Amino acid sequence: MTEPQMTDTMAWRIAQLTDRIDWGNEMGYYFYLQPIEELNGAHVRVQGRGEMLMFASYGYLDLLGHPKINAAAKAAIDRFGTGTHGVRILAGTLTLHNQLEEAIARFKRAEAAVVFSSGYVTNLTTVSTLVGRNDVVICDKLDHASIVDGCLLSRARFVRFRHNDMADLERALVESDSRGVRLVVVDAVFSMDGDIINLPEVSRLCRRYGALLMVDEAHSLGVLGKTGRGIEEHFDLEGVVDIKMGTLSKTIPSVGGYIAGSRDLVTYLKHMSRAFVFSAALPPPQVAAALAAFEVMEEEPWRLEKLQRNITYFLDGLHARGFDTLNSQTAIIPIVCGSDERALAMAKYCQENGIFIQPILPPAVPSGSSRLRANVTAAHSLDDIDRALSVFEAAGRECGLIP
Numbered sequence: 569m570t571e572p573q574m575t576d577t578m579a580w581r582i583a584q585l586t587d588r589i590d591w592g593n594e595m596g597y598y599f600y601l602q603p604i605e606e607l608n609g610a611h612v613r614v615q616g617r618g619e620m621l622m623f624a625s626y627g628y629l630d631l632l633g634h635p636k637i638n639a640a641a642k643a644a645i646d647r648f649g650t651g652t653h654g655v656r657i658l659a660g661t662l663t664l665h666n667q668l669e670e671a672i673a674r675f676k677r678a679e680a681a682v683v684f685s686s687g688y689v690t691n692l693t694t695v696s697t698l699v700g701r702n703d704v705v706i707c708d709k710l711d712h713a714s715i716v717d718g719c720l721l722s723r724a725r726f727v728r729f730r731h732n733d734m735a736d737l738e739r740a741l742v743e744s745d746s747r748g749v750r751l752v753v754v755d756a757v758f759s760m761d762g763d764i765i766n767l768p769e770v771s772r773l774c775r776r777y778g779a780l781l782m783v784d785e786a787h788s789l790g791v792l793g794k795t796g797r798g799i800e801e802h803f804d805l806e807g808v809v810d811i812k813m814g815t816l817s818k819t820i821p822s823v824g825g826y827i828a829g830s831r832d833l834v835t836y837l838k839h840m841s842r843a844f845v846f847s848a849a850l851p852p853p854q855v856a857a858a859l860a861a862f863e864v865m866e867e868e869p870w871r872l873e874k875l876q877r878n879i880t881y882f883l884d885g886l887h888a889r890g891f892d893t894l895n896s897q898t899a900i901i902p903i904v905c906g907s908d909e910r911a912l913a914m915a916k917y918c919q920e921n922g923i924f925i926q927p928i929l930p931p932a933v934p935s936g937s938s939r940l941r942a943n944v945t946a947a948h949s950l951d952d953i954d955r956a957l958s959v960f961e962a963a964g965r966e967c968g969l970i971p
């Protein structure tokens with residue numbers, strides 16, 4: 569039976585959060601979990617708010633609803649149904665899974681690939697499969713939560729270095745001299761700041777100190793590089809990343825995650841990683857959608873060109889208005905507000921004026937750097953961006969962020 573004191577502690581914890589949410593609702597500051605009724609590119613209909621311009625989506629290349637991708641998903645349902653009734657290693661593998669893994673390996677210029685049921689699960693299971701008790705795992709301070717959780721689950725020694733600080737990474741490598749495996753894990757594009765990892769230096773240090781390198785490309789697949797292949801293409805450093813991780817839920821309009829790398833690494837993960845061995849296979853329509861999306865990325869290069877034009881246009885517009893966007897050079901663009909109150913007031917103004925955008929507060933970002941996080945995509949027209957810029961400008965004035 570549960571101890572009364574334990575029950576009270578849990579009730580207190582839950583009440584604390586409930587109070588915060590109630591306060592947010594009373595102030596008009598609660599913007600989470602808003603149901604979207606209809607999608608039309610960047611124009612969405614939100615229940616209770618009406619038509620809004622989306623600036624919080626990860627659909628960087630505007631592939632959601634693409635006719636070829638929708639048709640592939642529907643055909644997969646007709647052929648295979650809606651699920652697999654099993655884990656991949658037993659009865660759950662379809663020809664479609666293998667085709668998708670081959671397509672990912674080709675796109676990422678790797679020998680092989682393996683898919684998992686989400687990006688979160690991919691990081692969790694890969695890190696905790698590859699390192700263990702006698703190993704060391706070294707991460708950038710701003711790495712995604714799924715990487716951090718994988719490190720904690722692994723029971724390896726977990727060391728963090730200051731964000732994108734190569735001298736601090738070298739210190740971590742020197743101090744963590746280990747007879748076991750040393751694994752460095754970084755995001756390619758950081759999900760709260762939108763800046764890019766210094767891959768040339770990270771990969772040089774990994775080689776120098778004999779560490780394996782894993783890079784999370786959740787926000788760089790389809791965004792970085794001349795053809796959207798990601799961080800290695802961006803720096804023209806093909807082959808320096810040992811473990812190439814990505815998701816199928818952002819640029820790719822599906823769900824799931826992947827690891828691309830050597831054939832042996834992939835075989836190892838397919839037999840040793842618990843999320844692959846003990847969890848059901850991705851459903852057929854989602855696999856077929858992802859497979860078709862990789863083809864569309866190659867067939868329609870204009871999408872990446874449009875995204876890159878939009879990023880430059882939006883960043884220039886924000887800078888011209890005096891906003892601080894940190895070092896973002898990508899589709900994730902923080903608009904730093906400082907205090908939580910100001911970020912919430914900015915978000916409220918934007919939401920009330922037709923812009924769907926979310927505030928990001930501690931602990932997701934350091935205290936004093938609360939922000940709006942604006943995601944620009946290929947779905948935006950220049951008129952859409954102009955409309956958003958004028959709302960941000962008015963919000964910035966109203967909230968005292970810009971003069």
Ligand SMILES: Cc1ncc(COP(=O)(O)O)c(C=O)c1O
Pocket residue numbers: 686687688689691712714755759784786787815816817818824825
């Ligand atoms: C950097 C990064 N890695 C991993 C994930 C998890 O991916 P998924 O949403 O596909 O589970 C996210 C999700 O936002 C992310 O931003």
